Amino acid sequence: xxxxxxxxxxxxxxxxxxxxxxxxxxxxxxxxxxxxxxxxxxxxxxxxxxxxxxxxxxxxxxxxxxxxxxxxxxxxxxxxxxxxxxxxxxxxxxxxxxxxxxxxxxxxxxxxxxxxxxxxxxxxxxxxxxxxxxxxxxxxxxxxxxxxxxxxxxxxxxxxxxxxxxxxxxxxxxxxxxxxxxxxxxxxxxxxxxxxxxxxxxxxxxxxxxxxxxxxxxxxxxxxxxxxxxxxxxxxxxxxxxxxxxxxxxxxxxxxxxxxxxxxxxxxxxxxxxxxxxxxxxxxxxxxxxxxxxxxxxx
Amino acid sequence: xxxxxxxxxxxxxxxxxxxxxxxxxxxxxxxxxxxxxxxxxxxxxxxxxxxxxxxxxxxxxxxxxxxxxxxxxxxxxxxxxxxxxxxxxxxxxxxxxxxxxxxxxxxxxxxxxxxxxxxxxxxxxxxxxxxxxxxxxxxxxxxxxxxxxxxxxxxxxxxxxxxxxxxxxxxxxxxxxxxxxxxxxx
Numbered sequence: 001x002x003x004x005x006x007x008x009x010x011x012x013x014x015x016x017x018x019x020x021x022x023x024x025x026x027x028x029x030x031x032x033x034x035x036x037x038x039x040x041x042x043x044x045x046x047x048x049x050x051x052x053x054x055x056x057x058x059x060x061x062x063x064x065x066x067x068x069x070x071x072x073x074x075x076x077x078x079x080x081x082x083x084x085x086x087x088x089x090x091x092x093x094x095x096x097x098x099x100x101x102x103x104x105x106x107x108x109x110x111x112x113x114x115x116x117x118x119x120x121x122x123x124x125x126x127x128x129x130x131x132x133x134x135x136x137x138x139x140x141x142x143x144x145x146x147x148x149x150x151x152x153x154x155x156x157x158x159x160x161x162x163x164x165x166x167x168x169x170x171x172x173x174x175x176x177x178x179x180x181x182x183x184x185x186x187x188x189x190x191x192x193x194x195x196x197x198x199x200x201x202x203x204x205x206x207x208x209x210x211x212x213x214x215x216x217x218x219x220x221x222x223x224x225x226x227x228x229x230x231x232x233x234x235x236x237x238x239x240x241x242x243x244x245x246x247x248x249x250x251x252x253x254x255x256x257x258x259x260x261x262x263x264x265x266x267x268x269x270x271x272x273x274x275x276x277x278x279x280x281x282x283x284x285x286x287x288x289x290x291x292x293x294x295x296x297x298x299x
Numbered sequence: 300x301x302x303x304x305x306x307x308x309x310x311x312x313x314x315x316x317x318x319x320x321x322x323x324x325x326x327x328x329x330x331x332x333x334x335x336x337x338x339x340x341x342x343x344x345x346x347x348x349x350x351x352x353x354x355x356x357x358x359x360x361x362x363x364x365x366x367x368x369x370x371x372x373x374x375x376x377x378x379x380x381x382x383x384x385x386x387x388x389x390x391x392x393x394x395x396x397x398x399x400x401x402x403x404x405x406x407x408x409x410x411x412x413x414x415x416x417x418x419x420x421x422x423x424x425x426x427x428x429x430x431x432x433x434x435x436x437x438x439x440x441x442x443x444x445x446x447x448x449x450x451x452x453x454x455x456x457x458x459x460x461x462x463x464x465x466x467x468x469x470x471x472x473x474x475x476x477x478x479x480x481x482x483x484x485x
Contacts, residue, residue, distance in 0.1 A: 169335050
């Protein structure tokens with residue numbers, strides 16, 4: 001009994017701390033070497049986390065997108081041939097003018113629909129506003145003012161205006177308007193669901209502008225700053241009618257099939273030649289450069 | 300300007316990974332814009348900067364090739380590299396062709412042969428370390444070498460090195476002798 005009590009009360013004296021000294025480490029492994037099977041390590045970590053009770057919420061790879069403009073021009077306006085070539089005094093010119101004044105029935109319907117949603121829309125006042133938007137948008141493009149440009153131009157038109165111009169200097173000047181702008185065409189397409197109305201209005205503009213494009217090193221690529229050119233354009237403006245905060249913005253341009261060919265850039269460009277069979281030779285004299293078809297396209 | 304590129308700050312931090320502290324200054328030289336020139340100024344020659352990073356080759360061996368093509372026209376440089384037996388020559392040729400393509404497509408260079416190699420140099424990339432085993436338990440740290448290669452193409456003909464004739468050198472020597480003076484003389 002006594003020895004038990006003594007044994008239980010026995011104090012453990014601290015043992016002398018002995019450090020087993022082995023030979024000094026002579027080798028060195030660079031840290032990157034020796035980590036094999038990192039995937040196995042991460043799987044272990046996942047299992048440990050699950051066992052500990054840490055719950056990871058499922059990650060959804062989703063993102064909400066707001067669509068504020070249509071993808072293109074619906075039912076594009078086909079400008080009559082010889083527009084702005086004939087003066088109003090001749091017989092053909094008068095005929096053209098009368099045709100232009102009574103726009104198609106679909107356009108009238110569309111204008112009526114637009115007036116339902118947007119009270120301030122009139123065929124007389126709108127073209128002036130459209131021209132202002134056009135001038136402001138191009139001025140913002142010369143300054144590369146992204147925020148202002150996004151407010152004046154739809155998301156579909158923005159990349160077409162800006163692509164390739166980032167490291168170029170643009171100098172654009174609106175000299176004067178030769179004819180008062182006119183509403184020529186209107187359509188009201190609806191996207192995705194039935195009530196989602198967008199209004200697209202085409203405005204015809206005849207004006208004088210100067211454009212000069214300089215490349216990254218300040219060398220003139222195209223156009224000239226002093227020489228103004230007469231330009232006949234068909235602008236398409238769009239607005240999301242159902243949205244009360246929607247604004248009329250530039251959506252695109254229509255280039256007619258009979259438009260005059262643009263002047264070439266100040267640069268020699270290589271065009272891919274015809275495909276030759278082995279043994280054939282390229283005959284320079286008989287070869288004509290293929291010209292693209294004159295089709296109306298809208299930008 | 301919205302398109303002005305600010306310099307990335309290298310904060311004093313020990314946790315930088317290998318990809319974050321890479322220097323991208325050479326690529327940024329391609330984004331430098333010049334103001335439009337007046338019609339009476341001489342036409343500014345176009346410049347294209349191109350590089351390739353972490354090439355599996357030694358920087359010293361690359362140096363020989365970079366020195367060889369410095370100052371050549373691009374056609375000449377590509378021809379020389381095509382028939383060179385070194386491994387770096389094939390990679391360098393790819394880099395030059397890429398740079399030429401970039402110049403014509405993006406930087407408004409008119410004729411693709413109208414370029415010359417203005418600057419060409421190589422430097423050390425990030426090395427990987429491995430163990431090289433020697434006898435008697437000894438070891439060495441083996442470096443898996445990588446290098447970067449940089450090239451700058453400029454439009455136009457390469458500048459001609461001035462040829463100094465023997466007569467010119469002799470004339471300079473005689474002039475030097477004649478212009479000697481005795482200092483602290485009465």
